[in-house]
Amino acid sequence: MPFSITKLAHVEIRVTNLEQARHFYSDLLGMVETEADSGRIYLRGLEGREHHNLVLRKAESPGLGHFAFRVSDPEDLDRLKGFYRNLNLPVKDIPAGFEKGQGEAIRVQDPLGFPVEFYHDMDEVPRELQAFHRHRGSYPMRVDHVNVQVTDVQKGYDYYVKDLGFRVSEYTVTEEEKLWAVWLNRKQDVHDIAVMNGTGPRFHHFALFVQDAMSVIRTCDVVAGDDLEAQIERGPGRHGLSNALFVYLRDLDKNRVEIYTSDYLIPDPDWKPIRWSLQDKKRQTFWGHIPPASWFEEASPVESITDGTLIKPTPAVMQDRPAFVT
Amino acid sequence: MPFSITKLAHVEIRVTNLEQARHFYSDLLGMVETEADSGRIYLRGLEGREHHNLVLRKAESPGLGHFAFRVSDPEDLDRLKGFYRNLNLPVKDIPAGFEKGQGEAIRVQDPLGFPVEFYHDMDEVPRELQAFHRHRGSYPMRVDHVNVQVTDVQKGYDYYVKDLGFRVSEYTVTEEEKLWAVWLNRKQDVHDIAVMNGTGPRFHHFALFVQDAMSVIRTCDVVAGDDLEAQIERGPGRHGLSNALFVYLRDLDKNRVEIYTSDYLIPDPDWKPIRWSLQDKKRQTFWGHIPPASWFEEASPVESITDGTLIKPTPAVMQDRPAFVT
């Protein structure tokens, strides 16, 4: 029986200055603050009823703390523990309340090297979806997905699809028909996680889903209005792959966040994945824009669940970007 | 094991004039025509890869031909046949190709009196999602859901939830805490079908999902630009329940279609349904608008799968509308 993973549920990022990060994610981008303490700020999107969807954690340097998948069957926490132990991977019990509002959880260092949490219970909080008079910035609905870089995408595919039961919505191949990147979902939009070729393990970005293109435009305006236009790295544009209208920002610690809208629903589990060639320019940007090299070169280090250090990534084996990006 | 229903997949409506209906649904609302013959026009939404999502069928009078659910497991067609036969309900085999592009299917008259089809196979056709230069009118992504009226909503709930494995996203109760309406899904948005108290069985409306509020505004402009403003029945407005920004149109045969956007994603199967009171004005229209009485009084008759006649509905037992609608 496959694991009952429902979605990419939250992301914990490391930030060096909590106030500065709160201003960026809450005042400017509009994430809603549920609770905070001296080390963490817990935020959620507008359609969220769970305690948190994004955690800003004070740290010496930026990077990924962890990302979390929710399981709908609480017994899967034990099954997952067994699965990772069988692979001789680090597994850690996280007691209820260690993350505020969250029940018992486990954290693992997954086969690709990422710190991943699984949980079932989280406190319910009031939804802000219709408190329109309090909405700000990007009007972010939810943290929708993460994108990670690995040196072996085929291994990432095998792990997510065969072991964890994810489905493929779209994928990219090289001229040699090797898997270069894959978009994987459990929930019914285009992805919960994308696994992309590159220096890895690195955390490329997490994404906030917004309801319309105007929210992407407004994001740029709001950020630049506050004189933070240097944080706009790429876009607005439209991805060919996924059809998302997007803009990529770097927070003041250089963690990358995508604001996007207009992908599509995939209700059929037997959906036939859409294939793209790495060298197809419209795959990256349907409007023909060339992405900046930084978008391929730079990504955040990820944390070891064992000792909290940042893991040194290994350079990409295959080409790390399309030929037209220089 | 529950049935593998993935989604409300298509709707067949009866129209008295195919050309007039083609103009309305394709030229004005922007549904894409896949194929047509002397008796039927097959349309699909912009994100669709299946042959059809909406069928306009020439008939003497308007009404619902049938609506269809897709099953991801082809063996479920036989299991469903058995299920409905056990209930002594009419079941009919539909040979492959009877609906163009569709494989073998079954049709039943369900316990609530509706003509419902189940199928597994349908031809794949090119997706128009990124053929933006051909998009028209409302830019409809898909036929997303149907809404039906019955005289016994509790029975409808039991059938859909207990027998067919649907989940409840939101629901409405009367002052006496009786179930007045229920929003039910298999896919992960707010509904595939809503079952609403009223004279029944009647088909209240089907809904086209659009990507943003501007598409709702544009729908009104396009329809009124073509001097069909009398077909705009209600809205634009925002529903409290589901958060949908909507407009309701009546086609020239009085079949009702909703154009809507901005509900939300429900990835968790253990989602706790949202409760509304029938008398809460913001349930119907978050902006305080009173719906027209016609929206409660008028709906389309539904067809018998046995002989193609229209079934005479029975008046509602409970109040058929909130007290503030007169």
Next chain:
Amino acid sequence: MPFSITKLAHVEIRVTNLEQARHFYSDLLGMVETEADSGRIYLRGLEGREHHNLVLRKAESPGLGHFAFRVSDPEDLDRLKGFYRNLNLPVKDIPAGFEKGQGEAIRVQDPLGFPVEFYHDMDEVPRELQAFHRHRGSYPMRVDHVNVQVTDVQKGYDYYVKDLGFRVSEYTVTEEEKLWAVWLNRKQDVHDIAVMNGTGPRFHHFALFVQDAMSVIRTCDVVAGDDLEAQIERGPGRHGLSNALFVYLRDLDKNRVEIYTSDYLIPDPDWKPIRWSLQDKKRQTFWGHIPPASWFEEASPVESITDGTLIKPTPAVMQDRPAFVT
């Protein structure tokens, strides 16, 4: 030589509760506060560089304090004084600073009975147009125009066109070809003032121009999000006349404000006015909606510049609304 009137420049409305009015116009609708004292709050739109565009004045009862036209030639203040004195109408000198930020001005009770101010100088303040991170609510660009009710529209036309040099953009006639309403401008959009048949003199509404349809939708959401949906009187809809996409709100004192967008530019002084029939339903609402009777029946009283009392209006002579409004 015609007077150098440039635009409808600001409106002073009477409100019974300054805090409540500030919340409505500033927190919810997004007008920017320049300054306030115990009796008045001075607000401006986002594209404004003048000290104020809207004044909320504490009073015992709601109504119109005055509206103001700016003249680009300071000597016109004297010429206007002479003009109104010749008509034996009340004229009052307003010393510089009486309205904060404003230079010397005059106030008159005009031939139609309205309290009108003329000024030339006003302090320049920083424009908030690109301070996007501070924008709120409707994102209102400016107070664009006013709409007034009079019992003799022909007289209003003669006064504004022949005496003050306004131009006509669009107008409405009855079945007997009598002038029922007229849209008049000095600046180059559809109007600075509309003069409409009805019980008068009464102040029907003032209007905030917003940049797009989404701002009209957001206005409804924000107001209803704060549980003030009862203040939404009419719309959203599109006017046939002027093409404006609109919503009409009543503030908590019942003063009426329109939020609108998408009229058009009229750069040619010899523009041929567009004619509409009162009974043409699309004139009122292009989408076919019937306006509520309150929209025709209710309007705000206007103040006497002589003693500050509210002027008792006279009932309309002609029909005060289209036949289809009941």
Next chain:
Amino acid sequence: MPFSITKLAHVEIRVTNLEQARHFYSDLLGMVETEADSGRIYLRGLEGREHHNLVLRKAESPGLGHFAFRVSDPEDLDRLKGFYRNLNLPVKDIPAGFEKGQGEAIRVQDPLGFPVEFYHDMDEVPRELQAFHRHRGSYPMRVDHVNVQVTDVQKGYDYYVKDLGFRVSEYTVTEEEKLWAVWLNRKQDVHDIAVMNGTGPRFHHFALFVQDAMSVIRTCDVVAGDDLEAQIERGPGRHGLSNALFVYLRDLDKNRVEIYTSDYLIPDPDWKPIRWSLQDKKRQTFWGHIPPASWFEEASPVESITDGTLIKPTPAVMQDRPAFVT
């Protein structure tokens, strides 16, 4: 007395393939075709009531045919003739009907080297503003302004402001406080013409005003949907100067057209111009994007009214772009 110029009224561009240009400007961008013959296609924007707003003229090579200002006083045609003859500049009478739908006109080679037409009469045609069911592509309201490159901006300023009575809305200066570019208007939005430093005389672009940001996004989607994404040169972005949300396209002959929205209204003739520094990055793009070098280097040659040849431009004297553009 100043000349009664009302607006930049139309642009005639040279195209090498009329069908290809019709597809680009009419099918994709949505300009409405009024009339055509073997040598010219006459187009207008959606809010236009004049016969044409854009002329596509078949020619051997691309470039500017002419642009035209309308005068509201027909006697100004003679006065303008005298003015240009006094300057010993070429002046040509254009008989009524030479441009279809247009009355008598004059053409001049202006002091900056550009072919400019002045006219008073043009046939009225039905407005398409509310024929929403026929709107396509960008939904362009009007040809709003032109932008030209000259080697001496100060001379351009003197000519337009002192001789023709234009007003300045915004301007750009170099570090040495020399005028680098100036935005000039007669109608009440930000400009009818911008005069920019560079190799000149060259025609940089003309601009279509659209009603909202979504129309800018849709333009990119429509053009890329038709596989013409290589024609998207710059943007979408927001200009700091003028606040316009824009995208720049090159037609298939490399003529440049801007699609833009959200500048502001300037009703006061004594508007105090807004000053920008050439090296201020937010002047060019408020969101911090660096424009492509092509945007500064490439522009269209302009035609001689005397013999129809293309005028050889002279290289810029001052720096032709900000230091940050490489």
